[in-house]
Amino acid sequence: MKHCLSTAEIEGRLQAAGVQPTLQRIAICKFVLCEADHPSADDVKEWAEHNLGKISQATVYNTLNTLVDAGILKEFRFNHSDKVIYDCNTHDHFHFVDENTGKIYDINPEDVQLNISIPKKFKIKDVKLIFKGEVK
Template sequence: MSDLLERLRGRNWRMTSQRRVVAEVLDGEHVHLTADEVHARAAQRLPEISRATVYNTLGELVALGEVTELSTDGRARRFDPNAHHPHHHLVCTGCGAIRDVHPTGDPLADLPASERFGFAVAGVEVTYRGLCPSCAAPPAP
């Protein structure tokens, strides 16, 4: 579960109404929204919020390390507020739903030294792909 709002308050981040609504939209479990989705949801709460403000706020949150950017489909960047909770992603190849997952084991340990090519590997990003229950269900007759 994201604790984005608490982390931002702890950093004494200047919480304007626009910034607060962007953080509120992002705060939660399994949140992986595009900038346009963040803007649409923020505008429901604060109609006067501009797209530029949303983009600038997202950029600032990424620069602060409070939100991470990911792209699971090679197109739209998505924003993940669980930046301080190690996890991987499970993506539905049908509808694009994304879930945070916490597998056991260490994927870095699974990379043999002979396959590291001298790299000082600092991190691993794993994306599991498959069909969610809704997409995997047979169509109704």
């Protein structure tokens, strides 16, 4: 279970990232950082409408993009879906997608052994590794 941040902690993270902590941003942050598990924008909009009342798709997308730009969230696009997935784990990690349920799991890089051999003219800046299969 995730450790849920207090409203003050979320406000502090937003302010530290140079983002004005509006009520909608704080609420969406609380959902994405504390409750959701790799949500899409549609998941966030559905939650927001249920919990905050009427909210536009543009407001949800703008808020999520602001949080990504501020480094509070990461966005991922997976081949198994045309949706953008938002991840509150901003540390380097890989993903495992359960093909039966669609659930996405974080995989710690220390749990994966890679032996990469590419020509020296290439400088790797980022690795996105996705495992697909089923959870037993």
